[in-house]
Amino acid sequence: MGDLTFGARTAKALTKRGPLCVGIDPHSQLLRTWGLDDDVKGAERFCMTIVDALAGEVAFIKPQSAFFERFGSAGIGLLERVISESRHAGAQILLDVKRGDIGSTMQAYAQAYLDPASPLAVDAVTASPYLGVGSLQPMFDLASAHRRGVFVLALTSNAEGGQVQKAVRKDGRTVAQSVIDEVAAANADAEPMGSLGVVVGATISACRGDDAARSRQMTHGITHTARSGESAHDLDALNGPILVPGMGTQGGKPADLRRVLGRAATWAIPSYSRDIARHGPSAGGLRQAAKQAMEACAEAVGR
Ligand SMILES: O=c1ccn([C@@H]2O[C@H](COP(=O)(O)O)[C@@H](O)[C@H]2O)c(=O)[nH]1
Numbered sequence: 001m002g003d004l005t006f007g008a009r010t011a012k013a014l015t016k017r018g019p020l021c022v023g024i025d026p027h028s029q030l031l032r033t034w035g036l037d038d039d040v041k042g043a044e045r046f047c048m049t050i051v052d053a054l055a056g057e058v059a060f061i062k063p064q065s066a067f068f069e070r071f072g073s074a075g076i077g078l079l080e081r082v083i084s085e086s087r088h089a090g091a092q093i094l095l096d097v098k099r100g101d102i103g104s105t106m107q108a109y110a111q112a113y114l115d116p117a118s119p120l121a122v123d124a125v126t127a128s129p130y131l132g133v134g135s136l137q138p139m140f141d142l143a144s145a146h147r148r149g150v151f152v153l154a155l156t157s158n159a160e161g162g163q164v165q166k167a168v169r170k171d172g173r174t175v176a177q178s179v180i181d182e183v184a185a186a187n188a189d190a191e192p193m194g195s196l197g198v199v200v201g202a203t204i205s206a207c208r209g210d211d212a213a214r215s216r217q218m219t220h221g222i223t224h225t226a227r228s229g230e231s232a233h234d235l236d237a238l239n240g241p242i243l244v245p246g247m248g249t250q251g252g253k254p255a256d257l258r259r260v261l262g263r264a265a266t267w268a269i270p271s272y273s274r275d276i277a278r279h280g281p282s283a284g285g286l287r288q289a290a291k292q293a294m295e296a297c298a299e300a301v302g303r
Pocket residue numbers: 023025064096155156157158199200201245246247248249250271272273274275
């Protein structure tokens with residue numbers, strides 16, 4: 001892992017390997033499509049095929065913890081193997097586990113995923129801020145101590161998320177914007193960027209940063225944002241990485257990266273799970289799909 005922070009490693013990985021994260025979700029349906037049984041052996045074949053084909057090529061690998069947890073301790077053992085072999089192949093590992101709890105429990109989650117002594121230690125995890133961004137502080141602290149990262153959910157790719165995330169606060173900001181602003185404050189002055197990121201789905205309806213800023217200037221309190229139903233958000237000051245799920249199967253396209261993220265698209269980590277895995281089990285098919293996705297995203301964000 002060396003001396004670099006997660007933010008610095010991310011900047012380097014995006015430049016060296018390009019903007020792509022491949023999700024590993026050993027999904028029942030995908031296992032069947034690959035001709036595998038929906039059990040831990042089938043999941044092992046699925047995961048290790050993806051790791052062998054892609055962890056040496058792509059910048060980020062994102063196992064989805066739920067698909068491993070469903071097999072109990074054997075599934076967790078498999079997750080440990082996916083983590084160690086992906087790391088060995090040079091990928092940054094983002095564990096999608098969306099933890100969120102009171103501070104004392106967040107400390108234990110942080111030890112599980114961000115302490116190098118843990119067999120489940122990864123480069124970064126996803127976390128939910130809906131017990132308050134402040135409740136995540138123990139996880140932020142441990143991430144910083146061990147040069148790892150945390151991606152905080154801001155605007156998720158599912159349609160239901162807007163009910164909470166796009167609600168407008170008394171100060172005129174959406175709940176999501178207040179999450180983005182708290183993460184931005186923690187990243188202020190970091191070079192080349194901070195190690196705390198946000199999750200913003202490629203599928204959301206959005207204004208770019210400039211429009212969001214303008215709409216906030218126009219009115220106070222219940223703003224233009226609320227009246228138009230747009231999720232005006234501004235990522236320009238984030239100074240951190242943006243994990244962008246919802247690409248491919250959920251409908252997100254490379255062109256959405258600029259539309260949704262504006263100038264901050266430079267730090268986008270577009271993430272595809274099913275839409276890459278469906279090209280397996282052939283290693284060549286997986287590599288070709290990943291290469292095409294990465295090149296399309298790189299062009300869209302100007303890398
Ligand atoms: O807002 C979010 C946050 C996380 N996810 C996760 O990403 C993958 C998406 O899978 P696809 O097959 O590429 O649709 C999955 O693990 C989700 O839990 C998300 O979709 N949206």
